[in-house]
Amino acid sequence: MKGAWRWRRTAVVALVTAVVMLPFWWLLSLAFKPETEVFSYPPNLLPREWTLDNFAYVWETTNLPVALTNSVVVGVLTVLSNVMAATAAGYAFARLKFAGSRPLFAATLGAAMVPAVVQLIPLFLVTQRWPLAGGNDLFGEGGSGLLNSYAGLLLPLLVQPLNIFLARQFFLDLPEEMAEAARLDGASELRIFWSVYLPIARPVVATIGVLSFTGAWEDFLWPLVVVSSPDMQTLPLALSTYAASGVVQYGPLMAATVIATIPVVGVFLAAQRHFVRGLASGGVKG
Amino acid sequence: MVLPATIILFVVVAIPIGYGFYLSLTSYNPVETTGPRFHGLAGYAEVLTSAEFWRALGVTGAYAVGTLILTVPAALGLALLVNGKFPGVGLFRGMMYLPRVVSLVAVSMIWLWLYSREGFFNYALDLVGLDPVEFLTDESTALPSLIVMRAWKALGGSMIIFLAGLQTIPQELIQSAAVDGAGRLRTFRHVTLPLLMPITTYVVVVDLIYLAQSFSEIYILTSGGPLGSTTVVNMLVYKQAFENFQLGEASAMAFVLFCMIFALAYANVRLLGRSKK
CATH class of the missing domain: 1.10.3720.10 (MetI-like)
Incomplete structure (x- = not known):
């Protein structure tokens, strides 16, 4: 009984953490994706190809x-x-x-x-x-x-x-x-x-x-x-x-x-x- | 030694409040060169009879209350769940607190994409076979979308406050309830929850005061639209003052909001004072 409760608690905690962290995951994933992949559908959870192009682009072309x-x-x-x-x-x-x-x-x-x-x-x-x-x-x-x-x-x-x-x-x-x-x-x-x-x-x-x-x-x-x-x-x-x-x-x-x-x-x-x-x-x- | 702070606060708080109150009694459009025209309480009468203002007040209330309804029970439940030691507890609390640390503007950027046509939420809808939704530009979904985002941002911070509250409850009380044969649920209802009431009041009122002043995420995600469905009072004040240049009327609105927030803060002090006795 006690073991089951612990296990369920761990599961809930892990799920909540995943949901709360999801937007940050997408933030990083989008930031490191090449422009062509950003609009690909379905969106990839991880960039297929990691790149710093986006950082270089905002740094050089904006204020x-x-x-x-x-x-x-x-x-x-x-x-x-x-x-x-x-x-x-x-x-x-x-x-x-x-x-x-x-x-x-x-x-x-x-x-x-x-x-x-x-x-x-x-x-x-x-x-x-x-x-x-x-x-x-x-x-x-x-x-x-x-x-x-x-x-x-x-x-x-x-x-x-x-x-x-x-x-x-x-x-x-x-x-x-x-x-x-x-x-x-x-x-x-x-x-x-x-x-x-x-x-x-x-x-x-x-x-x-x-x-x-x-x-x-x-x-x-x-x-x-x-x-x-x-x-x-x-x-x-x-x-x-x-x-x-x-x-x-x-x-x-x-x-x-x-x-x-x-x-x-x-x-x-x-x-x-x-x-x-x-x-x-x-x-x-x- | 108090002098530097006092002078600064006098210039940036006291003078503006006095000047702002004077402005709220005038009709003032800086584009005209005549300066503020005094008209007494007429501006307040105008604000208090304006349908636009009452609508903005309603939107502000719905936004604040909606966010709290999502946040407070979830934060309390999570605090109960993680009150105690388990592997990774520090990491978990740290991660839960992260949305609180990141600025509202940065958070808005992320959710702008999540809610966009090719974003995560529409992808999730597509997976279960539903039609795409224009979350931020549809009148029926814009405000709920903002509420969900804001609840996500507030959850971890409220949870930490509840955790702090839970840690002040003496373990003997919980144990003696168990000895008396009370189950988990009854212990929670009759021991934990009453003892948590002061901190719950604190969380609710402080968040209400804070949420009643929301602006940046709304400015960025919807600019108060579509069709005014997300125009909170601060948004209306901003638009009246810096887009329509009605500085007198905007000042009167700001003061009405101020009075309401002040009433909330006062109620908070009284409620907390009573619960301490």
Whole structure:
């Protein structure tokens, strides 16, 4: 009886895994098939002939290299700014007493609840009318502001309120004695944060890094409204442009999708250990 | 030390919300040079009486609820199935989580092919002798197709959360139920399920909030069509604002959606608060 149950469980688990993995199987299969085989019917589960032609094709004939560069630049800058600003703010909310700390933290949590679509239109106008940028005068008239620029793409990604919350929860759990010892030695609050607490905050820094990076990497709606030039497209925008261009060439499209996917999967696998622990420690006090 | 984060959040969240609320009280077409024209709550009245908006709200609800109906029971069942040690458990969880890690845009590219005329699903239909279906361009199949894709993407993530919930249930409770002669099913119904209610509420509400804001996969796979059958609220806001340039009306729509999502989030906090007592 028990043996039968185990066997059935293994069968169900294997079946579910196969079904869940099937779309990825097709992604890889299409990406490595020659163009003639992509439209062959019935579709082959495995390419009869493996080729890198699709990768070479998208790389050489589309803006994929530019889009990849843009995504990496935006992703890296988002990580840097979130790690710096969110850990500092989270630390201050957790360990320093200052006037307005409570209402400010409540406002930060409130900001986390605002759907992106509410910010979309006004933030677009703010970006367009950014003073002294993109040909704008001091009052934001005359030019295109921060549209089609890294700064414009980065604007809503710079600090994500959730990251401040995660950092605060992490720093709340650390012992106060470490700060007191450093204070007795005459260290400033900034120095205590920088040299005492930040070095042991690796799990939460990793979590914030991964969440910020994947958030920036996936962002679609904001780049869609703020970017119109192919030179400033990020990967999701570039992919959607290829998919929308008349007759879709699935081979090259899937090759581009593979290229766009490898970095997030890589980041996730590399940081998984830290990531899971960081999230767990953030969840202790809710 | 909070200053950098505060300034940034002020510029990219607080100012836009205030400005957006003002815009929602105006009629504003940037193509005209007159600027926003204040008309009070007229924009909200227009939105709340617009059949198009209510339809989009209905589509959003159907999309979110449909996805959850497919995801939550399956995720719970899978979590029960794999709660415990067996060979390859880590690999299995990792693979189940993969759709969650891959971006919605990338996922949409894969499913664009799966649903296409020469794609996998039509091939499968052909194998069992059925006629091909235009999954994404037929009014009756477009929304269900999107729901299936989204459920596939959400399944593994929800399963992991349920697994975490299952691991907080003390084994003694399960064992004592068995000692009292309760079978698997009864133990599940009277011990496991009630203890999992808080985490189920959490999964449902958080996913509802998230799904109510869907945009990219719909933009890519159907652009809201055919005949508006997949136009969710975010899609409508985008079209009104950036295709029809009705910025005032689009802002009002965004705020109505915001209020509804806020109500959901508030209900979540209250429900969770009650279940903890």
